[in-house]
Amino acid sequence: MTQTMRIALAAVAAVAFVATSADAQTLTAGMDRGTPDLKSAGALTFGPEGVLFVGDSAGAAVFAIATGDTECACEGSIEAAKINERIAAELGTESREILINDLAVNPASGNAFLSVSRGRGPEAEPVIVRVEPSGVVEVLDLSDVLFAKTTLPNPPDPNAEERGRSLRSQSITDLVFADGRLFVAGLSNEEFSSRLMAIPVPFQADAESASLEIYHGAHGRFETRSPIRTFIATQLQGEPYLMAAYTCTPLVKIPMAELQAGAHVKGITIAELGNRNTPLDMVAYQKDGRDLLLIANSARGVMKLDAGPALSIEGITTRIEDTAGLDYETLGHLNGVVQLDRLNDTHALILVQDDSGAQDLQSIELP
Numbered sequence: 001m002t003q004t005m006r007i008a009l010a011a012v013a014a015v016a017f018v019a020t021s022a023d024a025q026t027l028t029a030g031m032d033r034g035t036p037d038l039k040s041a042g043a044l045t046f047g048p049e050g051v052l053f054v055g056d057s058a059g060a061a062v063f064a065i066a067t068g069d070t071e072c073a074c075e076g077s078i079e080a081a082k083i084n085e086r087i088a089a090e091l092g093t094e095s096r097e098i099l100i101n102d103l104a105v106n107p108a109s110g111n112a113f114l115s116v117s118r119g120r121g122p123e124a125e126p127v128i129v130r131v132e133p134s135g136v137v138e139v140l141d142l143s144d145v146l147f148a149k150t151t152l153p154n155p156p157d158p159n160a161e162e163r164g165r166s167l168r169s170q171s172i173t174d175l176v177f178a179d180g181r182l183f184v185a186g187l188s189n190e191e192f193s194s195r196l197m198a199i200p201v202p203f204q205a206d207a208e209s210a211s212l213e214i215y216h217g218a219h220g221r222f223e224t225r226s227p228i229r230t231f232i233a234t235q236l237q238g239e240p241y242l243m244a245a246y247t248c249t250p251l252v253k254i255p256m257a258e259l260q261a262g263a264h265v266k267g268i269t270i271a272e273l274g275n276r277n278t279p280l281d282m283v284a285y286q287k288d289g290r291d292l293l294l295i296a297n298s299a300r301g302v303m304k305l306d307a308g309p310a311l312s313i314e315g316i317t318t319r320i321e322d323t324a325g326l327d328y329e330t331l332g333h334l335n336g337v338v339q340l341d342r343l344n345d346t347h348a349l350i351l352v353q354d355d356s357g358a359q360d361l362q363s364i365e366l367p
Contacts, residue, residue, distance in 0.1 A: 041115035041126035044104035055172035060155035077363030217320030245279035271325030
């Protein structure tokens with residue numbers, strides 16, 4: 001899950017400018033009351049007013065759900081040992097029968113929300129869980145809520161696979177909300193299948209998207225089919241950029257001003273973080289006057305990067321045998337981190353898995 005930050009995507013410049021004026025009081029405008037027909041629950045992010053955005057890759061749709069979770073808990077950290085077992089108990093099953101897919105902290109309340117699959121495969125039941133600083137774990141009742149839905153055009157076929165992995169499951173890989181827009185990364189069934197969508201909120205028809213191309217130094221070639229795995233948005237010396245991490249593991253900056261409706265955009269690879277791994281989650285923060293990134297990784301632990309040189313660093317355009325670009329530090333004390341999000345200005349919330357499969361929610365000071 002990504003921390004909501006100010007970003008601008010010119011792919012929908014005209015529409016987005018109007019949407020930017022939509023303040024927090026308008027996010028629920030036009031929502032229906034009822035039960036969202038979620039087919040799956042994956043990527044999460046929050047907007048204002050406790051509006052939770054849920055990526056539904058199986059249904060090729062995104063839902064905006066008014067959780068009503070708008071009262072600040074103001075109790076600081078969240079600690080929840082064996083959270084997967086506690087959620088399984090709430091659902092009347094065992095921890096091996098559930099999968100926690102994403103984590104998002106509601107900035108309006110300080111509560112953590114988790115997207116969960118109950119069961120495995122296409123028949124898995126989507127579930128949303130709230131965890132409060134007090135330790136209360138609650139499965140959200142979605143049977144009578146305000147919500148809106150938007151369907152993504154041209155998703156991968158539900159039966160399409162590549163290297164044994166469902167392409168449909170990658171139709172939504174991450175979400176970011178900013179400036180009245182929801183940004184959706186993932187795959188399409190189009191020629192350049194890696195794409196970004198910018199959807200005005202409240203949802204409107206005919207959202208535009210841009211296809212993406214990056215240079216993957218470890219592979220020594222440009223790629224258009226690999227989706228962003230996790231992304232944030234930030235400012236580099238006052239200019240809006242998207243920071244996106246891909247599998248195996250290019251880190252790419254994308255100048256927002258170059259994104260146009262229907263454009264084919266070339267991201268600038270500013271780091272290669274090594275082979276045989278997948279970025280899992282990323283947050284940005286400032287500390288001691290420095291712009292920093294934390295990236296949780298499937299094989300290399302949690303990486304801390306100084307994003308300061310990102311604006312001036314030369315892009316990688318040749319084959320890389322190991323690592324290159326922005327320097328990083330591996331935080332050896334953070335083992336098994338599979339999800340993270342900003343809890344507040346000084347702390348992050350992490351989901352940690354140990355060798356037994358037990359998963360804990362822990363609050364940590366931002367390093």
